Amino acid sequence: MTVASDERGVARPGRAAPLPPDERRRAILDAVRPLVLARGASVTTKELAQAAGVAEGTLFRVFADKTTLVRDVVHAAIDPASAVPELDAIDRASWLEHRLTRVFEIGFEQITATIRWVGVLHELARDDVGVSRTRAETGRAWIESQEAGEEAVRAALARVLEPDADRFARPLADVVELLDVLIVGASMQAVNAARRGRAPTQPPVAQLVDTFLHGVLAPTPTRSS
Structure with a gap:
């Protein structure tokens, strides 16, 4: 069982310790990436929050707005x-x-x-x-x-x-x-x-690999002496 602490430092059983801000941001970006690719700019904040497994308010504590979140997902991708x-x-x-x-x-x-x-x-x-x-x-x-x-x-x-x-x-x-x-x-x-x-x-x-390695010229026949 995981143990976390509240704002006063009191241990609370049953909940994992919160991620550091940078890790939380990366986790959200990774979690919502498939959804953003499928839905594009029409994705809703509710859908994003569900995909990330967080409340909508949590999203906006990490990202300024939906546009910023979607843009950052694209930039990371x-x-x-x-x-x-x-x-x-x-x-x-x-x-x-x-x-x-x-x-x-x-x-x-x-x-x-x-x-x-x-x-x-x-x-x-x-x-x-x-x-x-x-x-x-x-x-x-x-x-x-x-x-x-x-x-x-x-x-x-x-x-x-x-x-x-x-x-x-x-x-x-x-x-x-x-x-x-x-x-x-x-x-x-x-x-x-x-x-x-x-x-x-x-x-x-296979053709591209062959062309890259050997070029487009046919082998030059060797003259017999």
């Missing part, structure tokens, strides 16, 4: 660094082709989810005139967070590729940048096709 644990879980001892296949899969999943989350931000902008002001106030911090997240992803990609660094024709940092360009480019090709109502035209992952 589209943080590039959220992909780092999955990248770090890739077995470094596996074949390079296998590692790259997993990198492409993780990258595509991340970008697809990010596009959905950005749609929620657009809903907020339509529904709440205060979003523009809030965005201006928090824009710089958000940009800095994104840049830090992107740097963390590049570092994770370098760790994935590092066992084969001596096989690359370019420095590892250049290889990481080229890999990032290919992942984003292939993802956006599929996104643009969907926007036009066409079937996605994203090349198969």
Whole structure:
């Protein structure tokens, strides 16, 4: 049985000790994330409180209002660094082709989810005139967070590729940048096709891995002496 204390420090059985403010904030963001993705900006504070397992008043002791909560959920969800644990879980001892296949899969999943989350931000902008002001106030911090997240992803990609660094024709940092360009480019090709109502035209992952490693030129026949 857990024991907590009241405001006077008196022990009260049956209730866990309250979380520190930062942990409570993260717990709420994690708990409501699926709901926000499903309902978008139309989600109600009652639904958010139920998903978080707290009273509505508790939400507003942590977040200024519903718009702030939803916006913070989106910002946490589209943080590039959220992909780092999955990248770090890739077995470094596996074949390079296998590692790259997993990198492409993780990258595509991340970008697809990010596009959905950005749609929620657009809903907020339509529904709440205060979003523009809030965005201006928090824009710089958000940009800095994104840049830090992107740097963390590049570092994770370098760790994935590092066992084969001596096989690359370019420095590892250049290889990481080229890999990032290919992942984003292939993802956006599929996104643009969907926007036009066409079937996605994203090349198969195996083809992308092969092209990344070996280029698009056919092997040059060797001349017999």
